[in-house]
Amino acid sequence: MGLPENFLWGGASAANQCEGGIFEGGRGLANVDVCPSGADRHAVITGHKKMYQMDKEHHYPAAEAVDFYHRFQEDIKLFGEMGFKVYRMSIAWTRIFPHGDEEEPNEEGLLFYEKVFEECRKYQIQPLVTISHFDCPMYLIEKYGGWRDRRMIDCYLRLCKVLFTRYRDYVTYWLTFNEINMILHAPFMGAGLCFEEGEEEEQVKYQAAHHELIASALATKLAHKINPENQVGCMFAAGSVYPYSCKPQDVWEAMLVEQENYFFVDVQARGYYPSYAVKRLQKKGVYPKMQEGDIETLRAYPVDFISFSYYNSRCIASEEQKTAEGNLFQSAKNPYLSFSEWGWPIDPLGLRITLNQVYDRYQKPLFIVENGLGALDKPDSDGYVADDYRIDYLREHIRAMKAAVEEDGVELIGYTSWAPIDLISAGTGEMKKRYGFVYVDKQEDGSGSLVRKRKKSFYWYQKVIESNGERV
Ligand code: BGP
Numbered sequence: 001m002g003l004p005e006n007f008l009w010g011g012a013s014a015a016n017q018c019e020g021g022i023f024e025g026g027r028g029l030a031n032v033d034v035c036p037s038g039a040d041r042h043a044v045i046t047g048h049k050k051m052y053q054m055d056k057e058h059h060y061p062a063a064e065a066v067d068f069y070h071r072f073q074e075d076i077k078l079f080g081e082m083g084f085k086v087y088r089m090s091i092a093w094t095r096i097f098p099h100g101d102e103e104e105p106n107e108e109g110l111l112f113y114e115k116v117f118e119e120c121r122k123y124q125i126q127p128l129v130t131i132s133h134f135d136c137p138m139y140l141i142e143k144y145g146g147w148r149d150r151r152m153i154d155c156y157l158r159l160c161k162v163l164f165t166r167y168r169d170y171v172t173y174w175l176t177f178n179e180i181n182m183i184l185h186a187p188f189m190g191a192g193l194c195f196e197e198g199e200e201e202e203q204v205k206y207q208a209a210h211h212e213l214i215a216s217a218l219a220t221k222l223a224h225k226i227n228p229e230n231q232v233g234c235m236f237a238a239g240s241v242y243p244y245s246c247k248p249q250d251v252w253e254a255m256l257v258e259q260e261n262y263f264f265v266d267v268q269a270r271g272y273y274p275s276y277a278v279k280r281l282q283k284k285g286v287y288p289k290m291q292e293g294d295i296e297t298l299r300a301y302p303v304d305f306i307s308f309s310y311y312n313s314r315c316i317a318s319e320e321q322k323t324a325e326g327n328l329f330q331s332a333k334n335p336y337l338s339f340s341e342w343g344w345p346i347d348p349l350g351l352r353i354t355l356n357q358v359y360d361r362y363q364k365p366l367f368i369v370e371n372g373l374g375a376l377d378k379p380d381s382d383g384y385v386a387d388d389y390r391i392d393y394l395r396e397h398i399r400a401m402k403a404a405v406e407e408d409g410v411e412l413i414g415y416t417s418w419a420p421i422d423l424i425s426a427g428t429g430e431m432k433k434r435y436g437f438v439y440v441d442k443q444e445d446g447s448g449s450l451v452r453k454r455k456k457s458f459y460w461y462q463k464v465i466e467s468n469g470e471r472v
Pocket of ligand 1: 014017178179237309370374418424425426427433
């Protein structure tokens, strides 16, 4: 009994939400830089408001974020102190290729991540690298319209080749795209897509998705070729979809939503478009254009493992019901659950259900690469945050995860909570929505000393890791 001895405990972040320093080190501008906080954010990240440059009227939280770019040594030291075995992080594409299509990479950017990996090594922390975490060079968006254009595949593979070669001695766990299914819900943030008037959005999204799926398969091929030790995973926003009632129509609608969500992983893990997707996309007239050899490419290079984020389950009703928020998805409000301050359902058993469903469906090793509670933290006069609510959330989810491994036989590589340190929210761009074990003195208006402080959950998580999940 118990979790495997080599279980990978850690935390997860994304470059655009923690690094800042967007004008330093020769870095180019990316889609994630021009997503403002505030009322316009939703329209921008969904591709309905074109914002290709920063203006004076908006606040762009990624510009400084929490300054990991200058403070990574201090931050990784804190991760080491918590006993992390793994740190999930992402590469800012435009640090390596500022435009995205240069012949040669930017050495300064490469050196930055090399220093980050060196720092991890000091504490025996293994990096788990997301190649693209909502990250696309603005230059390629202007030139090609983002992932709608097939030429993006070569630009992405150029990045992959440099990363796999240069970091061969540091990294063996790779994720090709963060939450690949987010392309359907936040297409500008997920894939650099901005829609023109009258454009068939579904068609553009599925075409872009196809390009990403091909890119992911070819990246897997390349990763294995450059280093046979490399393990490549897909990553999707998970969360079981419950029918609102046992009414067959509710069950049916829930199944449709679930299939829409699994579509990407079905392709990445099994190597082909599932028949439900072929039929439905064809019927809607949005089946993507494929090139000769695409079907074979998808077949030949499936992923080695499956990773996902889990924040909440969803609930689907065939008739209108009260709605609940969620990780960029809305759903019917589940009357049996409680909710976070941001209205996201809290459902630890849902994690166990999700683990079982995903494992049953694919029979490949799983990795939980995001799970956590976004909350308003109130430091006391010494700056200490007693975040028992976060501990409660994580404790229940870790228990559910353990049960899935110990009692249900799910094969699980590791768990990285979102996020080990406070950072910018992807959905809202807010700073006040905090997830960390480490508090960062930065406020919503951008003020603050950026000083880091350990929260109560820091010490709790340290014990969890030390006991390999026995003391939660
Ligand atoms: C996922 C993203 C993360 C992260 C998380 C929490 O969608 O992969 O980048 O931010 O959700 O969401 P939010 O930041 O909106 O609270």
